[in-house]
Structures are given as structure tokens and as C-alpha cells.
Amino acid sequence: MxxxxxxxxxxxxxxxxxxxxxxxxxxxxxxxxxxxxxxxxxxxxxxxxxxxxxxxxxxxxxxxxxxxxxxxxxxxxxxxxxxxxxxxxxxxxxxxxxxxxxxxxxxxxxxxxxxxxxxxxxxxxxxxxxxxxxxxxxxxxxxxxxxxxxxxxxxxxxxxxxxxxxxxxxxxxxxxxxxxxxxxxxxxxxxxxxxxxxxxxxxxxxxxxxxxxxxxxxxxxxxxxxxxxxxxxIESIHPLLQPLLESNSDNGSKDQPVHTVTSPISELGVDTPHLEELRCLLNCINDWDLDIFRIEDLSCQQPLTIIAYRIFQERSLVRTYAIEPHTLISYLVALEHRYQPVPYHNRTHAADVCQSMHVLLNAPALDGVFTDLEIMSAIFASAIHDVDHPGVTNPFLINTKNDLALTYNDDSVLENHHLAVAFKLLQADERNIFSHLTTKQMKTLRKIVIDMVLATDMSKHMQLLADLKTMIETKKDTGNDIIMLESYDDRVQVLQSMIHCADLSNPTKPLKICMKWTDRSMEEFWRQGDKERDFELEISPMCDRRLASVEKHQIAFIEFIVHPLWETWADLLYPDVNNILETLEQNRDWYQARLSAPASVSAGTNITNSSSPSSSPTPMTKTVSSSNEEDSLMK
CATH class of the missing domain: 3.90.176.10 (Toxin ADP-ribosyltransferase; Chain A, domain 1)
Structure with missing residues (x-):
């Protein structure tokens, strides 16, 4: 003993x-x-x-x-x-x-x-x-x-x-x-x-x-x-072991609420020894090719907090909606800590989507289209859209009878969970960044955020794309390239498509950034395949690390999913995103050339050290279940 x-x-x-x-x-x-x-x-x-x-x-x-x-x-x-x-x-x-x-x-x-x-x-x-x-x-x-x-x-x-x-x-x-x-x-x-x-x-x-x-x-x-x-x-405002919110005993003992920020707020929202370098990087927050992985490193693994805090400041949302900086940081820290340490759907992905959403909202064609409340809703939705993601797909959760699938009746399981987690974090007074909104404003924000996050479910991709094409035909004044979005529903539809584009933006980014996303997304796929093997389930397409071809997956994803989406988005905002579309096409061509090369990379090979003029990865899709690769990318 x-x-x-x-x-x-x-x-x-x-x-x-x-x-x-x-x-x-x-x-x-x-x-x-x-x-x-x-x-x-x-x-x-x-x-x-x-x-x-x-x-x-x-x-x-x-x-x-x-x-x-x-x-x-x-x-x-x-x-x-x-x-x-x-x-x-x-x-x-x-x-x-x-x-x-x-x-x-x-x-x-x-x-x-x-x-x-x-x-x-x-x-x-x-x-x-x-x-x-x-x-x-x-x-x-x-x-x-x-x-x-x-x-x-x-x-x-x-x-x-x-x-x-x-x-x-x-x-x-x-x-x-x-x-x-x-x-x-x-x-x-x-x-x-x-x-x-x-x-x-x-x-x-x-x-x-x-x-x-x-x-x-x-x-x-x-x-x-x-x-x-x-x-x-050191009593850090960014604890590395997230404390419990409150005691679970009946003795009345209560600890300090988690993530209540009482110390002075740093200029950038986080404590880091790399203040000068971060300040220089954040001067490029409006650039599509911002190196989010450098932000990840310099922020001491707090990229979401630093990106979202900067965007809220940059867009004057803190002043417009009377958000206390301490409250904003408390919420962002709590949110960031709820992102799990999985290879792809983690806090860095959330920061990347949030920053990409910010850049897309700056498109000249969208100038004056959205209200301040709609913009804040969009930034918030992008920050929370994958919180507490377990690194597996909706079909995996459904097939394994996971509690989340049972809770949400097999319908957009992860997306509903992300929303529930994010809004529950707002229930603590010290984290309620929307406390000064009117009841009507809060109801509007909540509806926009729900609609946007649910739109990130890849099973809705084809319908979302079809609706976007219809909108272009009916809402754009071809004489002067002005988007006619008079109604609230039209604007929300564009925001849904926008967050979908931001979520699928990895193949449109520079090579140095994209190849890192490739490694992370494929590793998350393969870990799911390992779990499926353990459960004696059929291994989902692209999830078997012994058989997967990185190049084939990237080409299929770009050709059947990402390019049609971004091509349509480029039509909507012509010519604002043509350079993004060009990078995407260069990346597709690079993967095709790599696949055709005699010494093509095989499954399980790290390809981030490869040299090329331009290349890109794809993000890990949430729902891969079909035996047909093209179909699997959309389910």
C-alpha cells in the first residue's frame, strides 16, 4: 500500500x-x-x-x-x-x-x-x-x-x-x-x-x-x-491554469471570479515582453497577409485576445458602446482559454478568422453598408465561431453518440455548442461587454451572431453559395458596381457569406502562413482518423494518415469549395478582392504542379519546408463523412 x-x-x-x-x-x-x-x-x-x-x-x-x-x-x-x-x-x-x-x-x-x-x-x-x-x-x-x-x-x-x-x-x-x-x-x-x-x-x-x-x-x-x-x-490576468468560476461546495467559500481584470490594462491588451515588435506587427492589422503565427509567438500564445482587442479599439467599438477595457479583456481572456489545444481549430485559427473578417469589412464596396452594431456583431461572431472545438467533425460526434450530438439533436452540433459557450461567458458581470446595449440592440446582435456562426457549418456551403450568386444577380447595380442592400436580411446574408470566406481563407494567404495551416489542418484530420480506427468506425476521407495525399486534398478543396466561393465573393465586391483570388489560383496551380512532379509528397510528409512561389493549405472542414472526396468536403 x-x-x-x-x-x-x-x-x-x-x-x-x-x-x-x-x-x-x-x-x-x-x-x-x-x-x-x-x-x-x-x-x-x-x-x-x-x-x-x-x-x-x-x-x-x-x-x-x-x-x-x-x-x-x-x-x-x-x-x-x-x-x-x-x-x-x-x-x-x-x-x-x-x-x-x-x-x-x-x-x-x-x-x-x-x-x-x-x-x-x-x-x-x-x-x-x-x-x-x-x-x-x-x-x-x-x-x-x-x-x-x-x-x-x-x-x-x-x-x-x-x-x-x-x-x-x-x-x-x-x-x-x-x-x-x-x-x-x-x-x-x-x-x-x-x-x-x-x-x-x-x-x-x-x-x-x-x-x-x-x-x-x-x-x-x-x-x-x-x-x-x-x-x-505573479497573479496574472492571463492564468495558465484557468481557475474555477466559483466553489462547488456548500460552505459558502468563494474565490475571486475567474478572469476579473483589476490590474492596469496593457496598451495591446496582453502582458508580453515583445511589446515593440507586436506594436509594429499590429500596424499591419488591415493587411490580408498579416503573419498570425508571429502574433501567436509574440503574444505568448494569446493571439485572439490581442487581435480582437485591437480591432475593437481600431473600430471605436469600445467608445461607441461604452465597453470598459477591463471588461473586454476579461471576456477575451476567458474566451481564448476556452479554445482547446487542438492542432487547427484553436485560438490562433479564431484570431486569424477575426482579423480576416476585419479586413473583408474594410472593402471599399462595403463602405457605409453596415451599421456599427452589425460590424460589432460580425467581429464578435468571428472571434467566438469555433470556441471549445474538440478537433473532430460533426459526423464523428454523431456517430460516436457524443453528448454534444445528443444535446443538439445532431443539427449543427459544433456550431450550436460554440454559440452556447460564448454567450454563457457573457453571463458574468465582469465579462459582459454588451451590458450597455439596449434590449433591442442585444436581441439584434444575438440574432446576427447566431446566424453567422451557424453559417460556418460546411454542410450549408452549397446553399450559402447558391444564395450568394442569386444576390449578385438581383442586388448589384451593374451600372456603378454599388451593392444594393437596403434590408436587414440582405446585410446578414452578406455577413454570413463573409464569415464563411474568412473561415475558408487559408488557401488565399501567402505561402509562409498557408503551409503552417496545412500541417495543422491535416494533423487534426489524421488524429480524427486515429480515433475512428480506435472506435472501429469507417475512417473519413482524408483522415487516414497512411493513405492521405495532401496535394490531392488541397486541389480538391480549392477547386470544388474554396475557389467557387471566393470567385463569387470577388464578383460581389469587384475589384476589391481580385488580388486574393489571384493568390488562391496561384496556390492551386502550385499544388497541381507539385502533384505532377516525380517526387510528389506522400501522406504524412511535412511539407512546410518546401520552396515555391506561392502555395496554400485548406482549413480543416467540420464535417467529413462521405466516401466521395468532393462530397465529403461539403458535408
Missing amino acids: ATSGKRGTAVRIHRIADITQEPREIHTPIVAYKDMPIVSLEAAAEPLVPLLPAIQSYVAAAKSLCKNPPADGLTLDESASIMLYSMGWTPEDQCLYIALNATLRSEDREKLMPWLSYLKLLLTALQQLPSERGTVFRGIKSDLRNEYRKDSTIVWWAFSSSTTSIGVLNEELFLGKEGKRTMFAIKCSSGKDIQKHSYFPSENEILLHAATQFKVVDSLDQGDGLYIIQLQE
């Missing part, structure tokens, strides 16, 4: 000294656990059995060892989740806290999937414990000064055990008094005292949350091989 005695001491030493495994890279935030239901500890542990075969035995032990009723108003399952974390067993790689922390440190967020239920239960329990505000200590028998430079910012991605007693670290079993050793003096504000729920109740263990950010305040040489690194916990 769980370790005690010398082995138990080793467990405590390991947790307090478990520092060198922390990666230096910034990973994507940890958010997927948040919408998991709270279940029993046994149910939360069930997905972990393949990883930790003995876990259910330790679950039973943890529940039997907990005080009943537990301290701090926790439920038995909540208290036992902490007890289970504090236990150690062999083999070490199958011990819960070691395996969990290794997974939290990994950049592959998909590895967290089996852990989500347990993580939700553990974080729910920890949230209800009193926070430790003071100095705590960790340490290791090594010199880590080079990795913790003064004034730098670091992240400890794993849960970090610490102690309030500096004397504990001086004991021979921990740091001792000889050799090179580093002691961390950490001024924390959110540490949790788990002593009343720990397997080691005599130890004053303070648990620091996973994905906590720190500033290195100082690095001191105390002599005799002892170095002290002083850290200060």
Missing part, C-alpha cells in the same frame, strides 16, 4: 525537491478540465487505470484514511482526492502525483485527457482550502542559479510541494549543510495548506497550484555552497 517510514520520507523529499524536471518553455494553458462534471473519486480514477493499474486500490485506501466528515467543509471525495495525491507507491512512474505532474509538464495537452475528471475534483477541493499568503520554501541539492536569472519570469507547470519551515530543508534528509544546494524562498499568495487532508498529517505541506507563474526577485550566494533564489508569485 502507500509508503511510510523511510520510503514515506523519500516521497516527501521527492515532492519538495522535484524542481529540475520543470520545462523552461511556455505551453498552452490548461483549461479542458473546467467543464468536466464533478464525480466520485472512483469514477475520476477510472480513466487512469490503463496508466496507473493499482490506482483503485489506493483510492479505496485514501477514502478510508480520510476523516469523516472531512475538515474545511470538503466532501469525502474531495478530501480523498488530496489524500490520494499525497500518497506515494511503486513503481514510481505509476504513482499518481509523479505521473500527473509529468503530464502537466508535457507540451502535449492531449495527454491530459484521462486526467481531467481527477483534476477537476482535486482543484475543486483545493479551491475551498484557505490560501497561504507568505513565504514558503523548496530546495534541491544542486546549483540552479543559471536557470533562474534575476528579473526573469518562470512557470512551474506541475503542482509544487513546499514547506513553511526552513528548518525542514536544513535537515540532512533534505538539503543538509554541505555541497551545492539551492533553496527557493517563495512569496506566494495562493498556496494551499493540505495538512488536514494529507497522508502525512504531521508535515506542514503547502501545495502551489500547477502552472503558477513567478518572478525571480533575487539570487543570493550565502556561502558554503548554499544559494537562495527568491521568487514572487
Whole structure:
């Protein structure tokens, strides 16, 4: 069973000294656990059995060892989740806290999937414990000064055990008094005292949350091989581990609402050390060829927040609709954190579509066509249009009887879910960016946004295209190329087509940008194919990584879907988007030439390093189910 005695001491030493495994890279935030239901500890542990075969035995032990009723108003399952974390067993790689922390440190967020239920239960329990505000200590028998430079910012991605007693670290079993050793003096504000729920109740263990950010305040040489690194916990407005909105207990304990921004707003809406370079890039926000991947990097993985914030400012929507900057940032941060770390349908795709929508709205032919409210609705719709996308298609959700498919009756499953998530985020006062709209304005905005996001369902592509062609024939004054859009319905129809174009804009972008989208979209396809193989389902077209041809898929997608759409859009706005159409056609020709070349790239080959005058990828479509490739692109 769980370790005690010398082995138990080793467990405590390991947790307090478990520092060198922390990666230096910034990973994507940890958010997927948040919408998991709270279940029993046994149910939360069930997905972990393949990883930790003995876990259910330790679950039973943890529940039997907990005080009943537990301290701090926790439920038995909540208290036992902490007890289970504090236990150690062999083999070490199958011990819960070691395996969990290794997974939290990994950049592959998909590895967290089996852990989500347990993580939700553990974080729910920890949230209800009193926070430790003071100095705590960790340490290791090594010199880590080079990795913790003064004034730098670091992240400890794993849960970090610490102690309030500096004397504990001086004991021979921990740091001792000889050799090179580093002691961390950490001024924390959110540490949790788990002593009343720990397997080691005599130890004053303070648990620091996973994905906590720190500033290195100082690095001191105390002599005799002892170095002290002083850290200060950073209470970021962009937390890397999204906190729960509120306590799930009945004891009335409430934490600070998630993403309430009270600190001064940065000029660009996000905290980043790359302010100057970002400022220069954002001067090109009206350009079609803006490098969204550079924005992704320089914004510390917050591209949607920085793009949407800039557009709201650029279009004076903040002033027109009395939107408080803190409220706007709070909403955008919460929204961005709800985008899952999937290869394609992620926050960067949302930022790209939002910026593309902004550029399309600037077309001279559309000058004066839309009201300010319609423009704000369009920008908002583009920002939210894929929020919480799981990286699989509607047919996959339907065929696997996923809860989302059952909730939305198999009808535009993902699109309805995106809308529900986005509007629910507005329910918190601190995130309600539309609080100053009249009831009529809010009703209008909501209808426009719903109509636009539902139009991103690829199964509606053919009807949308046919309606757009009809509009061109009936609404455009061919004598002076003016679009006659007197009615609200006409304007919304154009906005639906516009977001569809923005969503399918990857093949119209420059090579450097497009090829990255190709890699991401195809990887998401292939991951779905892997899942379909696991479910023993028929693998959807282009989702089998062993058989897929990147070139054939790109050519088919451009010829049958993207080019007809953009050709029609170009007719509507002639000559405003002719250059976009030309790039699309060049990209199609490049793929055709590549397919005809003797050494054509085969399935599974990364093609982003290929040289060419111009090329493009396609976005991952939401609904691929037909055995016919052309049909599959439209379903």
C-alpha cells in the first residue's frame, strides 16, 4: 500500500525537491478540465487505470484514511482526492502525483485527457482550502542559479510541494549543510495548506497550484555552497491554469471570479515582453497577409485576445458602446482559454478568422453598408465561431453518440455548442461587454451572431453559395458596381457569406502562413482518423494518415469549395478582392504542379519546408463523412 517510514520520507523529499524536471518553455494553458462534471473519486480514477493499474486500490485506501466528515467543509471525495495525491507507491512512474505532474509538464495537452475528471475534483477541493499568503520554501541539492536569472519570469507547470519551515530543508534528509544546494524562498499568495487532508498529517505541506507563474526577485550566494533564489508569485490576468468560476461546495467559500481584470490594462491588451515588435506587427492589422503565427509567438500564445482587442479599439467599438477595457479583456481572456489545444481549430485559427473578417469589412464596396452594431456583431461572431472545438467533425460526434450530438439533436452540433459557450461567458458581470446595449440592440446582435456562426457549418456551403450568386444577380447595380442592400436580411446574408470566406481563407494567404495551416489542418484530420480506427468506425476521407495525399486534398478543396466561393465573393465586391483570388489560383496551380512532379509528397510528409512561389493549405472542414472526396468536403 502507500509508503511510510523511510520510503514515506523519500516521497516527501521527492515532492519538495522535484524542481529540475520543470520545462523552461511556455505551453498552452490548461483549461479542458473546467467543464468536466464533478464525480466520485472512483469514477475520476477510472480513466487512469490503463496508466496507473493499482490506482483503485489506493483510492479505496485514501477514502478510508480520510476523516469523516472531512475538515474545511470538503466532501469525502474531495478530501480523498488530496489524500490520494499525497500518497506515494511503486513503481514510481505509476504513482499518481509523479505521473500527473509529468503530464502537466508535457507540451502535449492531449495527454491530459484521462486526467481531467481527477483534476477537476482535486482543484475543486483545493479551491475551498484557505490560501497561504507568505513565504514558503523548496530546495534541491544542486546549483540552479543559471536557470533562474534575476528579473526573469518562470512557470512551474506541475503542482509544487513546499514547506513553511526552513528548518525542514536544513535537515540532512533534505538539503543538509554541505555541497551545492539551492533553496527557493517563495512569496506566494495562493498556496494551499493540505495538512488536514494529507497522508502525512504531521508535515506542514503547502501545495502551489500547477502552472503558477513567478518572478525571480533575487539570487543570493550565502556561502558554503548554499544559494537562495527568491521568487514572487505573479497573479496574472492571463492564468495558465484557468481557475474555477466559483466553489462547488456548500460552505459558502468563494474565490475571486475567474478572469476579473483589476490590474492596469496593457496598451495591446496582453502582458508580453515583445511589446515593440507586436506594436509594429499590429500596424499591419488591415493587411490580408498579416503573419498570425508571429502574433501567436509574440503574444505568448494569446493571439485572439490581442487581435480582437485591437480591432475593437481600431473600430471605436469600445467608445461607441461604452465597453470598459477591463471588461473586454476579461471576456477575451476567458474566451481564448476556452479554445482547446487542438492542432487547427484553436485560438490562433479564431484570431486569424477575426482579423480576416476585419479586413473583408474594410472593402471599399462595403463602405457605409453596415451599421456599427452589425460590424460589432460580425467581429464578435468571428472571434467566438469555433470556441471549445474538440478537433473532430460533426459526423464523428454523431456517430460516436457524443453528448454534444445528443444535446443538439445532431443539427449543427459544433456550431450550436460554440454559440452556447460564448454567450454563457457573457453571463458574468465582469465579462459582459454588451451590458450597455439596449434590449433591442442585444436581441439584434444575438440574432446576427447566431446566424453567422451557424453559417460556418460546411454542410450549408452549397446553399450559402447558391444564395450568394442569386444576390449578385438581383442586388448589384451593374451600372456603378454599388451593392444594393437596403434590408436587414440582405446585410446578414452578406455577413454570413463573409464569415464563411474568412473561415475558408487559408488557401488565399501567402505561402509562409498557408503551409503552417496545412500541417495543422491535416494533423487534426489524421488524429480524427486515429480515433475512428480506435472506435472501429469507417475512417473519413482524408483522415487516414497512411493513405492521405495532401496535394490531392488541397486541389480538391480549392477547386470544388474554396475557389467557387471566393470567385463569387470577388464578383460581389469587384475589384476589391481580385488580388486574393489571384493568390488562391496561384496556390492551386502550385499544388497541381507539385502533384505532377516525380517526387510528389506522400501522406504524412511535412511539407512546410518546401520552396515555391506561392502555395496554400485548406482549413480543416467540420464535417467529413462521405466516401466521395468532393462530397465529403461539403458535408
